[in-house]
Amino acid sequence: MTTNTVVSVSGLEKTYGKANERQYTALKGLNFTVDSGEFVGIMGASGSGKTTLLNMLSTLDTPTKGDVVVNGHDVTKMRGNQLADFRAQEVGFIFQDFNLLESLTAEENIGLPLALKGTPSKVMDQAIHEVAETLSIADLLQKYPAELSGGQKQRVAAARAIVHHPAILMGDEPTGALDSTSARELLDLLTTINEQQKMSVLLVTHDPFSASFCQRILFIKDGQIGSELRRGDQDRSTFYQGILNELGTFNE
Numbered sequence: 741m742t743t744n745t746v747v748s749v750s751g752l753e754k755t756y757g758k759a760n761e762r763q764y765t766a767l768k769g770l771n772f773t774v775d776s777g778e779f780v781g782i783m784g785a786s787g788s789g790k791t792t793l794l795n796m797l798s799t800l801d802t803p804t805k806g807d808v809v810v811n812g813h814d815v816t817k818m819r820g821n822q823l824a825d826f827r828a829q830e831v832g833f834i835f836q837d838f839n840l841l842e843s844l845t846a847e848e849n850i851g852l853p854l855a856l857k858g859t860p861s862k863v864m865d866q867a868i869h870e871v872a873e874t875l876s877i878a879d880l881l882q883k884y885p886a887e888l889s890g891g892q893k894q895r896v897a898a899a900r901a902i903v904h905h906p907a908i909l910m911g912d913e914p915t916g917a918l919d920s921t922s923a924r925e926l927l928d929l930l931t932t933i934n935e936q937q938k939m940s941v942l943l944v945t946h947d948p949f950s951a952s953f954c955q956r957i958l959f960i961k962d963g964q965i966g967s968e969l970r971r972g973d974q975d976r977s978t979f980y981q982g983i984l985n986e987l988g989t990f991n992e
């Protein structure tokens with residue numbers, strides 16, 4: 741793995757079910773890398789293994805076989821506290837359903853990853869306010885999730901995901917519950933964060949519009965990387981058409 745690689749996946753397999761039960765192999769030997777600072781999308785038909793892959797990358801589940809190296813850490817070899825530390829420090833997540841704690845304000849939600857690390861409150865305040873500016877939510881910090889729109893909630897969740905400067909931001913259909921305007925705003929913000937902070941982003945999505953914001957897209961088919969598209973110097977709408985054409989070759 742070179743110093744420019746933030747994620748390296750090799751020979752990744754995942755079989756669900758115990759040996760004496762009915763088994764299903766969702767991932768059949770995946771290989772790919774993500775460069776530091778890249779914005780990569782993972783696409784595939786429903787049931788192709790996108791969430792399974794993200795669960796392996798984020799250590800929420802363990803692979804049956806293969807290696808996953810994130811920012812120099814072989815996550816398949818980590819256990820207990822090491823895993824908890826890895827998740828808390830190296831990865832930021834955004835999910836379709838926001839996963840904000842309802843009893844905490846936006847500010848308290850955003851501060852969670854720093855509080856877990858025991859960050860001094862002054863440093864924490866500054867980091868929260870900086871990220872809140874980036875995500876245009878500075879005026880929402882004292883509100884509770886129930887007082888926020890879906891788009892605002894997702895921007896708070898994105899702030900929480902990056903406040904501790906993780907090595908990579910991972911999203912599982914983060915625009916799935918948003919209206920089209922909020923989805924676009926979030927994707928523009930993710931692009932800004934990727935470009936300005938050189939934050940590596942891995943976005944799992946079945947939505948070609950979301951995927952068109954990525955620099956490179958990996959398509960999972962039959963449990964493997966079936967194909968790959970690079971945006972290069974295409975404008976976003978040309979890339980979007982390319983994605984639609986590629987998806988058209990899949991039997992969904």
Ligand SMILES: Nc1ncnc2c1ncn2[C@@H]1O[C@H](COP(=O)(O)OP(=O)(O)OP(=O)(O)O)[C@@H](O)[C@H]1O
Pocket residue numbers: 756757764766784785786787788789790791792793946
């Ligand atoms: N815990 C589990 N036990 C058994 N099979 C599972 C389990 N989780 C997922 N699968 C199977 O593995 C395959 C991949 O599922 P996964 O959720 O990763 O797909 P996906 O690409 O994220 O789908 P979608 O786009 O519909 O969310 C599916 O066939 C699914 O039924």
